[in-house]
Amino acid sequence: MSATAEAGPRRPTPAEDTRRRIEDTAERLFRAMGYQKTAVADIARELGMSPANVYRFFASKSAINEAIAARMLGGVEAELWQVARGDAPPEQRLADLLRTLHRRHLSLFFTERRLHDMVTAAMAEHWGVVERFIHACVTAIRHILMDGMASGAFAKMDAEQTAKSIKQAVLAFMHPSLIAECVGRNTTEEELAADLEAMIGLILRGLRP
Known part of the structure; x- marks a missing residue:
């Protein structure tokens, strides 16, 4: 068995995990409120982070x-x-x-x-x-x-x-x-x-x- 196979699936990095959580939250809010009414501040609030932190992972809404x-x-x-x-x-x-x-x-x-x-x-x-x-x-x-x-x-x-x-x-x-x-x-x-x-x-x- 190769070293890669023994290692198993690659775990997401902390940055990838945060990006996924932002996307998950945004999608949930889009479904509930609509994408136009959902602001970055709403997404940040749901995640317990600042809008500035969201913008670290996504350049814009x-x-x-x-x-x-x-x-x-x-x-x-x-x-x-x-x-x-x-x-x-x-x-x-x-x-x-x-x-x-x-x-x-x-x-x-x-x-x-x-x-x-x-x-x-x-x-x-x-x-x-x-x-x-x-x-x-x-x-x-x-x-x-x-x-x-x-x-x-x-x-x-x-x-x-x-x-x-x-x-x-x-x-x-x-x-x-x-x-x-x-x-x-x-x-x-x-x-x-x-x-x-x-x-x-x-x-x-x-x-x-």
């Missing part, structure tokens, strides 16, 4: 916002890659990936409205974490398309451009603002899901050889 958004979107990204690298046929993986994206964003709208507002702002204001998440989505779609081409399930194509086109085609089912607009027009969750299935069917028919 915006940096905290990005860290929490990265946590949320990182979980979605991991789920997408689990689907993209799965053993199911490419057609099923692509459909499941798009359903997963829709389900996660829909859940955010209905059950986590305060966090939904943060993600909406992140997209509108082009936060770096959102740009990275969108890139990850396109990359996961491209991965499935390349598998599909290799197996003969999909026609030959420019996988990168096609992945971007698919992302655009399903945007109304994934973007927080567009979901909110649909729900605002009294569209039900079931109707949205049915519309997504129709779009998935259209996409898959277009990808076949």
